[in-house]
Amino acid sequence: MRGVYAVALLSFKEGLRHRVLYGVLLAALLLMGCTVLVSGFFLRDISKVILDFCMATVTLGGLTIPFFLAIHLLAKDIERRTIFTLLTRPISRGQYLIGKFFGLFLITGLIMLLLTGGVWLCLWGGEFLFGSRFFVTVSWVSIVAALFLSWLSVLILNAFVVLWSTVTTSSFLATLLTLFSYVIGHSIDDVVRFLQVEVTMIKISDSIRMTVDVVKYLFPNLAAFDLKSAAAHGLSIPFTDVLILTTYATAYIVVLLVLSTLFFNRRDLA
Amino acid sequence: MIQVSQLQKTYMSGVRRKPTNALVHVSLHVECGEIFGIIGPNGAGKSTLLKSLLSLVRPNSGTIKLNGFFPSDLRCRQSLGYLPENPCLYDNLSVNDHLIFIARTANLKNPLAQQRIPEVLAMVGLDHVRHKQIRTFSKGMVQRAALACALFTQPEILILDEPMSGLDPLGRKMVTDIIRAYNDQGNTVLFCSHVLTDVERICDRIAIMDRGQLALTITPQELLDITPDVRGESPLETLFVRTVGAGGQQ
Amino acid sequence: MKKTGLSIVILVGCFSIVVWLNAAVHDVRSKQISAEMSDIGRVPASVLVASSLEFKGAMANMMFLNASNFIGRKLMEQSKTLPEEWHQFYLLLDRITTLDGSFLDPYVFAEMMLAWQAQMYDEANMLLEKGIKARPDDWRLPYYIGFNHFFFKKDFVQGANYIKQAAAIDGSPPYFPNLASRLAFYGSRSKTALLFLEEMLVQNKQIKMSSELEKRLVALQGAAQLEDAAFLFMQQQGRKATSIDELVQNGFVESIPTEPYGGQWRLHPNGRVDSSSNFITVEK
Numbered sequence: 001m002r003g004v005y006a007v008a009l010l011s012f013k014e015g016l017r018h019r020v021l022y023g024v025l026l027a028a029l030l031l032m033g034c035t036v037l038v039s040g041f042f043l044r045d046i047s048k049v050i051l052d053f054c055m056a057t058v059t060l061g062g063l064t065i066p067f068f069l070a071i072h073l074l075a076k077d078i079e080r081r082t083i084f085t086l087l088t089r090p091i092s093r094g095q096y097l098i099g100k101f102f103g104l105f106l107i108t109g110l111i112m113l114l115l116t117g118g119v120w121l122c123l124w125g126g127e128f129l130f131g132s133r134f135f136v137t138v139s140w141v142s143i144v145a146a147l148f149l150s151w152l153s154v155l156i157l158n159a160f161v162v163l164w165s166t167v168t169t170s171s172f173l174a175t176l177l178t179l180f181s182y183v184i185g186h187s188i189d190d191v192v193r194f195l196q197v198e199v200t201m202i203k204i205s206d207s208i209r210m211t212v213d214v215v216k217y218l219f220p221n222l223a224a225f226d227l228k229s230a231a232a233h234g235l236s237i238p239f240t241d242v243l244i245l246t247t248y249a250t251a252y253i254v255v256l257l258v259l260s261t262l263f264f265n266r267r268d269l270a
Numbered sequence: 271m272i273q274v275s276q277l278q279k280t281y282m283s284g285v286r287r288k289p290t291n292a293l294v295h296v297s298l299h300v301e302c303g304e305i306f307g308i309i310g311p312n313g314a315g316k317s318t319l320l321k322s323l324l325s326l327v328r329p330n331s332g333t334i335k336l337n338g339f340f341p342s343d344l345r346c347r348q349s350l351g352y353l354p355e356n357p358c359l360y361d362n363l364s365v366n367d368h369l370i371f372i373a374r375t376a377n378l379k380n381p382l383a384q385q386r387i388p389e390v391l392a393m394v395g396l397d398h399v400r401h402k403q404i405r406t407f408s409k410g411m412v413q414r415a416a417l418a419c420a421l422f423t424q425p426e427i428l429i430l431d432e433p434m435s436g437l438d439p440l441g442r443k444m445v446t447d448i449i450r451a452y453n454d455q456g457n458t459v460l461f462c463s464h465v466l467t468d469v470e471r472i473c474d475r476i477a478i479m480d481r482g483q484l485a486l487t488i489t490p491q492e493l494l495d496i497t498p499d500v501r502g503e504s505p506l507e508t509l510f511v512r513t514v515g516a517g518g519q520q
Numbered sequence: 521m522k523k524t525g526l527s528i529v530i531l532v533g534c535f536s537i538v539v540w541l542n543a544a545v546h547d548v549r550s551k552q553i554s555a556e557m558s559d560i561g562r563v564p565a566s567v568l569v570a571s572s573l574e575f576k577g578a579m580a581n582m583m584f585l586n587a588s589n590f591i592g593r594k595l596m597e598q599s600k601t602l603p604e605e606w607h608q609f610y611l612l613l614d615r616i617t618t619l620d621g622s623f624l625d626p627y628v629f630a631e632m633m634l635a636w637q638a639q640m641y642d643e644a645n646m647l648l649e650k651g652i653k654a655r656p657d658d659w660r661l662p663y664y665i666g667f668n669h670f671f672f673k674k675d676f677v678q679g680a681n682y683i684k685q686a687a688a689i690d691g692s693p694p695y696f697p698n699l700a701s702r703l704a705f706y707g708s709r710s711k712t713a714l715l716f717l718e719e720m721l722v723q724n725k726q727i728k729m730s731s732e733l734e735k736r737l738v739a740l741q742g743a744a745q746l747e748d749a750a751f752l753f754m755q756q757q758g759r760k761a762t763s764i765d766e767l768v769q770n771g772f773v774e775s776i777p778t779e780p781y782g783g784q785w786r787l788h789p790n791g792r793v794d795s796s797s798n799f800i801t802v803e804k
Contacts, residue, residue, distance in 0.1 A: 003344075006374035010360075010367070017362035017403070080358050085368065085419060088324050088352040089375040090344040094527075189549055194589055217539050224549040241548045248545050251537035258531040262524065269326040270281065270318065 003091035007099025008106065010086070011073050015107040020068050025114065028061040032118045036125045046134040050126045051119070051143065051232035058115040059150045059228070065108045066157035066178055074100055074161055075171030083269065094261035097162050101257060104158040112151050119143065137234030145242050146231035152249040153225035157182055159256035166264040184215065185222030192216050220252050272306075272323065272427065272460060274298040277332035279318055279482075292318040293329065294482040300460055300475075302426075305453050307469035308462035309506075310479035311514055316462035317355055319479070320431050323460075324352055336427060348376065351425035355432045357416030361405040365396055365415045368404075369422055376423045386422065393448060394418045409436040417445065421452070428452060430461035434468050446472055470506045478513045485513045561611030565618040572619060580620035587612045587626075591633055606638040613647055621654030631664045641672045659692035666700075667716055714740040735780045739795065742777030746785060746793040749773045754791070763787055 015021065035053035039046050077083045077100075086096055127135050157178060164177040191212055195204060225245055227237050279293040292315045300306040308316050321327040323334060325341035339346030359368055366387060373383035391397040394414040404412060413436050420428060433449070434442050449472055453459055462479075463469050469476055470490065477487045488509065496505040499512070572579040587609060594601045601609075613634070616626045627648055634644040645668055651661040666682030669675040680700045687696030699715065717737055746764060749772035753761045757770075764785045767773050779785060783797025 002377060003375060006371055009374070010363070010371045013367060014360050014362050081354065081356075082358045082360055084326065084352070084354040084357075085359060085416075086371075087326060088347060088350065088354075089372060090347040091375055092344055094523075189546065190585060190589060192546065194585065194592060196592075217542060220538075221542070221545045221549070224545045227552060230552055241551075244541060244544045244548060248538060248541040251534040251541070254534040255531060255538060258527050258534070262527055262531070265524075266328070268281070268328060270321065 003089070003095035004099040004102065006089075007086060007091060007096055008102035011100050011103025012106045015065075015069055015073055015103060016110075018069060018072065020064070020072075021107075021111065024061055024064045024068075025111065028057045028115055029118050031057050032115075032122045033125075036122050036129065039126060040130065046126060046130050047123070047136075047138050047234075048232045050122055051138070052229065054119040054122050055143070055146060055150070055228040055232065058112055058119060058147055059154070061115045062108055062112045062151060062154040063157070063182075065104060065111065066154060066161050066182075067175065069107065070104050070158050070161040071165070071171050071175050071178070073104065074165040075168070075174040078165060078269070079169075079171050081269070087269070093264045097166065097260050097264060098257055101159060101162050101253075104161075105155060108151060108154050108158065112147060112154070116144070116147055119147075139231070139234045139236065142227075142231040142235060142237050145237040146227045149225045149227055149237075149242065149245055152245060153185075153220075153222050156185070156220050156222065156225075156249055156252055156256075159253040159260075163256045163260045163263075166260045166267065181219065182222065184219045186226075187223070188212070188216050188219050189221045189223040220249075225249070271302050271335075271337055272298065272300040272458065273333075273335040274319070274323075275333050277319070277322060277329050277334065279315075279322065279327060279329045291482045293322070293332075296332070296479075296482070296484050298477070298484065300458060302458055303453065303456045304474045305449065305459045305472055306461075307473035307476045308460070308479055309464060309466060309469050309476060309510060310462070311464070313481075314479040315482040316479055317431055320352075320429050320460070320462060323429055324350070348423075349426040351420035351423065351428045353416050353420040353428075353430045353433055356435070357412060359404045359412060359415055359419075362403055364399075364401045364403055365391065365418060366400045368415070368419050372419055372422045378423070390418045390422050393421065395444060410438060410441050413437055414441065414444075417448070421448070425457070427458045427460070430459065432463055433461055434463060434465055442468065466504065466506045466510060470504060476506065478510060480514045561608055561613075561615050563615070565615055568615055569619060576619045577623075580616045580623055580626075583612060583616045583619070584623070584625055584629075587616070587629065591629075601638070606634070606640060609638075610634060610640060610643045610647075614650075617647055617650050617654075621650060624651075624655070624658070624660075627651040627655075627661055627664070631668070635664075635668050635672060639672070641668050644668060657689060659686040659689035659696075662686040662689070663692070663696075671713060671716060714744045738778070738780045742779060742785070743793045743795070745777055746773065746787065747791060750787060750791050750793065760789065760791065761787060764793075 032054050035050055035057075038053070039049040083096070087093065091099070123135065123138060160178050160181045161174060164174040164181075165171070168174050168177065195209055195212055227241075230237060275297045277293050277296040277298075279291075281290045281292055282288070283290055294315075296315070296319060298306075298319075308319070310316050318327055322329050323336060323341055324347070334341050336346045337349060341347075359365075369387050369390070370383060373380075373386070378386070387400070388397055391400055394417050396411065396414055396418060399407070399411070404415065407415065413433075417430075417433065420430070428449075430449075433445050437445060446468065449459055449461070461469075470493070473490065475487055475489050476493075478485045486509075493505040493509065496509055498505055498508045500508070503511075568579075569576065590605075590609065590612075591601075594605075613626045613630055616623065630644045630647040634640045634647070645665050648661050648665045648668075651658070652665075655661060662682045663686040666679045666686060668679075669682060670679030673679075683696055683700040686692050687700055699712070714737075717740055746767065749767045750761050753767055753770065753772050761767050761770075761772075764773075764776060764787050767787075768776060776785065779795050779797065781795060781797035783795035786794055786796060788794070
């Protein structure tokens with residue numbers, strides 16, 4: 001535990017010192033500010049428009065972590081051998097990976113929390129500009145639930161970065177594989193749905209069906225974590241759904257981290 | 271105490287998995303309180319040997335014991351300090367951050383750590399840049415910072431990979447002094463280098479490594495019996511050229 | 521070794537949870553997507569084109585997947601598609617064809633869904649006209665429009681014009697010129713329709729026959745059979761048959777073909793056969 005804690009804290013600190021993060025934060029807040037103004041172009045659903053844009057920005061901000069920062073903190077760590085500083089301490093490789101993951105966990109949480117503050121500011125600004133009658137449907141419980149789920153999906157991607165960084169030897173490949181995982185994770189559910197429809201006019205070969213059946217278990221259903229539009233419309237998000245998704249994400253992350261450890265234990269860090 | 275017996279490591283490189291023998295039946299015994307130097311040409315397997323001791327590289331066969339523990343045992347790394355070749359520290363963090371991290375992993379209480387940090391930084395001459403980010407450091411400063419990290423927990427065994435590289439003459443002297451002082455406290459030092467004079471000056475025993483094998487082990491006393499082949503050459507240089515050169519001609 | 525064993529146990533355990541929850545997670549999303557359909561069709565085409573950057577083809581593909589998912593879901597749930605939804609579907613197809621005009625699938629979809637299912641012939645034809653511009657060498661598109669004119673809109677002249685257009689394109693079936701003239705001449709004879717429909721099915725082999733099409737095919741086959749019999753009757757007896765029963769009694773048909781729409785066959789004085797179910801609306 002001590003090792004995990006030390007690595008997590010070190011990566012958190014290192015990540016926070018990264019300038020990319022401030023750029024992202026600034027850009028995201030600017031973008032949010034713009035959405036408040038842009039939302040004036042719409043007629044009725046102003047709160048929905050603001051929330052759509054703002055929550056998309058929160059997710060985008062969160063996504064920069066696995067795609068930019070996490071790669072730097074993990075794949076580059078191994079590539080540039082800064083990892084030696086850590087692994088020559090009494091820290092096992094599993095502890096190292098879990099620690100790194102928790103470092104990312106903290107950074108992602110912090111960034112998305114700050115951006116959620118931005119959402120609050122935007123709604124407040126919107127209400128100030130356009131009047132509160134447009135904002136009656138806003139449900140903070142739903143917004144927070146949707147953003148929490150969005151955070152979970154980013155965490156799954158972070159775990160993917162951990163996995164791909166341990167499997168490949170280059171940070172570029174790790175980024176690419178993470179991107180693939182993201183795209184597959186977001187589209188697999190649609191493909192599954194497509195195939196479920198027996199009545200579709202297009203014949204589908206059994207081999208494709210089988211592949212999809214395997215892939216749907218191997219890759220996470222990231223699309224299910226996207227409840228942003230429900231939240232934007234002020235619809236309530238059932239607690240059981242949040243519970244199911246949280247359990248699913250946790251189990252998936254554990255799978256990825258254990259798998260990474262198994263791979264990493266066998267790797268030479270020459 | 272470091273015991274290495276029959277260590278074997280083959281790297282598989284490339285798509286075709288072309289094997290390269292990095293270590294071929296290497297056996298080694300370093301006593302407590304000894305300064306043991308390994309010299310050898312580039313690619314002789316020195317770094318692989320040292321990395322095997324830290325379990326960064328998994329040997330194919332053979333056993334290693336450090337103070338009675340296997341390298342994969344985390345307890346063995348409690349009493350181990352390692353300075354990698356071309357050390358790379360986290361650019362965005364300060365030496366202080368690094369040392370606090372090490373203190374945490376060593377379960378060192380904060381007041382003790384706060385006391386130890388300036389001590390070790392003064393030792394390597396970095397006390398004035400304690401809170402500066404590593405990115406602002408010169409190569410020599412990074413090397414010294416990494417040495418501070420290795421020395422921080424006062425390990426019983428210190429493993430140094432090219433400790434003098436990138437240092438100016440003053441830096442070299444400082445590192446030599448540190449190694450000596452450290453050794454005087456009864457600790458073991460294992461290091462490799464290809465700067466022969468450094469090795470000759472401080473080692474209790476010297477091993478010459480070539481193409482994955484330990485060619486021979488010698489003490490400075492035994493070196494005195496060797497007459498240089500070329501005038502102005504040190505005895506170790508002569509021995510080195512003889513050993514490695516002979517191997518190269520085979 | 522012990523640690524590796526433990527890791528594998530955890531791995532298997534957690535992976536089982538993932539597999540076990542897969543369906544539940546799928547359901548979580550089901551609630552969301554059945555609540556709303558892709559609104560992307562409402563985005564003005566110019567905005568869509570601009571924001572798709574250099575990924576217009578990919579964007580069109582994704583949108584097409586969305587459109588076909590929507591239709592598939594509707595068919596699976598066997599729920600009635602509302603006119604509003606069909607309109608949205610049309611918009612979606614329109615945007616897709618704007619993004620990637622040469623993409624054939626949306627045109628096939630326009631024909632199969634908008635024309636056949638939604639009876640939105642004009643919209644379907646509008647999309648297909650777009651397709652003719654983008655794919656001038658594809659005889660299927662004018663052929664579809666001709667089909668719609670002939671089959672649904674009963675505009676035989678227009679239908680014949682489009683079939684002529686299709687016949688002029690390389691690779692079109694050799695009997696097209698003949699078909700065009702027949703169309704112009706005979707108009708609504710069931711046999712022409714049958715020929716048309718069969719050709720449609722041959723051209724779209726990869727498409728599973730929808731039950732609607734299948735039904736129509738059986739009905740047309742029946743009608744064509746009866747019309748042939750009536751024609752033969754007139755040739756041999758020198759007068760027109762007055763009813764379907766007369767055809768059966770005189771042995772021109774072995775038995776009355778089944779009418780899949782459940783209606784009664786009707787023989788018209790002009791020799792044409794239709795059904796009281798009006799599976800095909802013939803001129804009175």
